[in-house]
Amino acid sequence: MAPTDLVDLAGHEQVVFCSDTDTGLHAVIAVHSTALGPALGGTRFHPYPTLDAAVGDVLRLSRAMSYKNALAGLAHGGGKAVIVGDPHTAKTPQLLRAYGRFVESLAGRYVTACDVGTYVPDMDVVAEETRWATGRSPERGGAGDSSVLTALGVFQGMRAAAQHLWGVPSLAGRRVGIAGVGKVGRRLVDHLVEDGAEIVVTDVDPAAVDAVRARHPDVAAAEDADVLARSPLDVFSPNALGGALDDDVVADLRATVVCGGANNQLAHPGVADLLARRGVVYTPDFLVNAGGVIQVSDELHGFDMERAAGRTQAIFDSTLAVLAAAEADGSTPAVAADRLAEERMAGGGATPWLPRSSPDVS
Incomplete structure (x- = not known):
């Protein structure tokens, strides 16, 4: 099954594939809904075996975030992102900055944060390239450990x-x-x-x-x-x-x-x-x-x-x-x-x- 076959066009507003040759970045950002506000959800850094597996995961997670944010009474829809790779070996400041530029390119439709494989210091680096990164350190005006x-x-x-x-x-x-x-x-x-x-x-x-x-x-x-x-x-x-x-x-x-x-x-x-x-x-x-x-x-x-x-x-x-x-x-x-x-x-x-x-x- 091709990754595009997994995309439920009736259920997700937008799915963005992100690639940066210089840093080795391969990421997928899924915006499930902005009905209540900008989509909010964390960035997962994980060594998915295939791109299909990464897409399937980000679609499930982004949909769940729409429901979570709605029940929490937040003025946010649901979104999620996944970065494909082993965070212990593939994560670099350059890669995180490249990812931040992709988040910024969505002009606020997607707000990111920490998830499995990403941490507060990572969001500080991502925030160097985008206004739409949360979960930053208190020294950077953030909330710290969620x-x-x-x-x-x-x-x-x-x-x-x-x-x-x-x-x-x-x-x-x-x-x-x-x-x-x-x-x-x-x-x-x-x-x-x-x-x-x-x-x-x-x-x-x-x-x-x-x-x-x-x-x-x-x-x-x-x-x-x-x-x-x-x-x-x-x-x-x-x-x-x-x-x-x-x-x-x-x-x-x-x-x-x-x-x-x-x-x-x-x-x-x-x-x-x-x-x-x-x-x-x-x-x-x-x-x-x-x-x-x-x-x-x-x-x-x-x-x-x-x-x-x-x-x-x-x-x-x-x-x-x-x-x-x-x-x-x-x-x-x-x-x-x-x-x-x-x-x-x-x-x-x-x-x-x-x-x-x-x-x-x-």
Whole structure:
């Protein structure tokens, strides 16, 4: 299948292929929607085996960003970019600047940020060539590490699930299993410890587990994510790679709630139905992990952590609304979240967005 065969022209507004011979840059930028405002989404740097694989990934990710930004109440549509290559060997300042020039050429239709394989210092370099790079360092007027508010948002999603199921917006006394204690997972542990939860963690990097347990000695450790998912838990929280929930894992899952920061947690859409049939409440990942995009979007208005954190706290109310809607109409939370996002995008699509001359968009 040729890459162009993957492009859903009815669903994506624009797909841009970027190539720079001098630096070896090969990238794809996908703008799914600008119905609510300029498309916002991170840049993933990954050694895709084929261009088809890169295009397929960026199309899925950009669409998900439209839904995430809509549910977060942001004046942004969805976009995403992928740079093809091993970030450990292919990433150079020259390549990042070349990429920044492509972002700038879109005149504000796409605003970028960090994602897998790109970090705050990378966005500082990209920003040398474009006004439309967020996730920059505080020294460059940016918000810094977006995992701060990503973790806060996931915690708010958990609190909402607890309110929905148990009538109390707290995880105190509940057993929470966290798979992946990198940037987001370790910050999530801090929130849960303060809330009084019993916590079990795992990570492919033993040093990450050791760091969490050194900070919180009462936190237990599981052998791996599969063992953790099959343990008696109140909440299972995937915070590493996507696809953590497949048919086999769901069949053995003993948790009552799934709520985590990882993107694309469901191996396929049917997993949402499997979870519902087993009585497991799933808080859609693109709903609860929106704290990071809320944080970087705030840079466009002169970053204010208190303001961004306040918007992230609202994930509690959004999650409650989605869970209530799903219960009321007998659908899954995934379907209810999609419907709410689509309603917001449709409502915002009457007036087309026009790029401004500066990044102070609203």
